[in-house]
Amino acid sequence: MNQDVGIVLSGGGARGIGHLGVLKVLEECDIKPAFISGTSAGAIVGAFYAAGYSIEETISIIEHHKFFSIAHMLFRKQGVFAMHAFENLFHRYFPSNSFDDLQIPLYAAATDILKGETVYFHSGDLTHAVMASSCIPIIFQPLEFNGRLYVDGGVLNNFPIEPLIEKCNVIIGSHVNSIKKESEKIHMRDILDRSFHLTMSNAVRHKSHICNVFLEPPNMSQFSIFDTKRARQIYEYSYRYALTFKEELMELREKL
Numbered sequence: 074m075n076q077d078v079g080i081v082l083s084g085g086g087a088r089g090i091g092h093l094g095v096l097k098v099l100e101e102c103d104i105k106p107a108f109i110s111g112t113s114a115g116a117i118v119g120a121f122y123a124a125g126y127s128i129e130e131t132i133s134i135i136e137h138h139k140f141f142s143i144a145h146m147l148f149r150k151q152g153v154f155a156m157h158a159f160e161n162l163f164h165r166y167f168p169s170n171s172f173d174d175l176q177i178p179l180y181a182a183a184t185d186i187l188k189g190e191t192v193y194f195h196s197g198d199l200t201h202a203v204m205a206s207s208c209i210p211i212i213f214q215p216l217e218f219n220g221r222l223y224v225d226g227g228v229l230n231n232f233p234i235e236p237l238i239e240k241c242n243v244i245i246g247s248h249v250n251s252i253k254k255e256s257e258k259i260h261m262r263d264i265l266d267r268s269f270h271l272t273m274s275n276a277v278r279h280k281s282h283i284c285n286v287f288l289e290p291p292n293m294s295q296f297s298i299f300d301t302k303r304a305r306q307i308y309e310y311s312y313r314y315a316l317t318f319k320e321e322l323m324e325l326r327e328k329l
Contacts, residue, residue, distance in 0.1 A: 077107065077240075077242040077329075078104060078105070078106050078108075078241060078243045078244075078245065078329065079106055079109070079110065079241035079243070080099070080106040080109050080110075080245045081110050081111070081233060081234045081237065081246045081247065081280075082109065082110070082111035082114075082115030082116070082247050083111075083112060083113075083114075083115050083227070083231050083232050083246075083247065083249055083250060083277070084111075084112040084113030084114050084225065084226065084227035084231050084250070085114050085115070085249040085250045085298065086113075086114055086299060087114070087297065087298055087299055087300040087301050087303070087307065088114065088249040088250060088293050088296050088307060089113070089115055089117065089118050089249055090118070090132065090301075090307040090308050090311075091290055091293065091308065091310065091311030092114075092118045092119075092247050092311070093122075093131060093132060093308050093311070094290075094307075094308050094310070094311030094312030094313075094314070094315055095311060095312075095315045096118075097128050097312055097315070098312060098315035098318070098322065099245070099322065100128075101319070102319060102322040102323050102326050103326055104245075104326050104329075105177075106177060106245070107177065107178070107241070108179075108180070108236070108237055108241055109122065109123055109177055109178070109179050109180070110179075110193075110233045110234065110235075111179070111180070111181060112182040112206060112225070112226035112227045112230060112231050112233050113206055113225050113231075114207070114249075115247075116179075116181035116182065116202075116203050116207065116226065117203055117206075117207060119181070120179060120181070120199065120203050121134070123175040123176060123177040123178070123179040124166070124174075124175055124176065126166070132305070132308055134166065135304055136301065136304045136305075138162055156204045156208055156213050156214055156216050159204055160200060160201075160204065163199075163203060163204070164200055167199050170198060170199050171197070171198075171199055172195055172196045172197060172199050172202070173196065178195065179195065180193045180195045180233065180236040181194045181195070181202045181203055181205075181206040181226070182194075182226030182227075182230050183202070183206040183208075183223045183224075183225070183226045184224050184225060184226055184229050184230075185222065185223060186210075186215060186222050186228075187221070187222050189229075190229070191226065191230045191233070192205075193233065193235070193236050194206070198218075201216070201218045201219075204216050204218075205218055205223035205226075206223075206225065206226045207225060208223055209224070209225045209227075210225060213225070230276075231250070231276075231277060232246065232248060232280050232281075234283055234284070238283070243285050243325065243329065244285055245286045246280070246287040246288065247288050247289075248277055248288070249289075249311065250293055251289050251290060251291050251292060251293045251294070285325060286318060286321060286322060286325060288315055288318060290310060290311045290314040290315075291314070296310075
């Protein structure tokens with residue numbers, strides 16, 4: 074049952090907590106993905122879910138460790154945040170550090186910044202794959218891994234549907250970066266975030282048509298990419314939005 078269902082989880086910093094609201098509604102509809110593909114925050118959430126952590130456990134972990142807060146700030150030449158600060162943390166929650174031990178196969182998209190190409194990790198070292206996927210340029214230092222230099226997967230692909238197209242007959246997309254095309258004002262700290270997602274919006278829109286169901290909670294820019302203090306609010310907001318798709322998802326479930 075459900076062996077051909079895949080879910081795509083976009084990047085989005087703290088807004089990625091919204092994916093957990095979508096996953097909660099999928100659980101209520103008895104839809105469990107056979108494959109997960111994620112970028113950045115989507116790769117982090119996807120890894121916890123694929124490893125068997127409950128939604129409540131994952132929210133609590135994110136709240137406690139403040140994954141996207143300024144707690145890990147280091148003023149370095151190549152970036153502000155240090156990715157190595159997350160290494161021990163990921164090892165704690167993924168002690169085997171292997172894709173092979175996940176309950177659901179996971180693809181984590183990262184960008185090889187020197188070759189200018191997307192890399193989809195799906196085997197081997199889980200911790201470094203998730204870290205590579207999450208290196209937001211300027212904000213995080215690039216991650217050197219296996220002789221290659223990686224930054225956030227969203228630079229080239231913030232909605233990594235590609236690994237699922239040949240594997241899944243049904244694809245559900247969760248995109249947590251909805252932004253208004255026009256804005257009356259913007260804070261300087263949000264310039265990079267808004268620029269990044271305006272650039273990616275057309276590509277995401279094209280891929281959304283490939284999905285059987287595409288969920289995009291509106292006005293997610295009300296939450297900062299560092300807004301872990303509002304984790305519960307982000308989760309509840311996305312959950313309530315995803316509930317509006319429950320009838321459609323139940324109909325899809327009946328066809329599986």
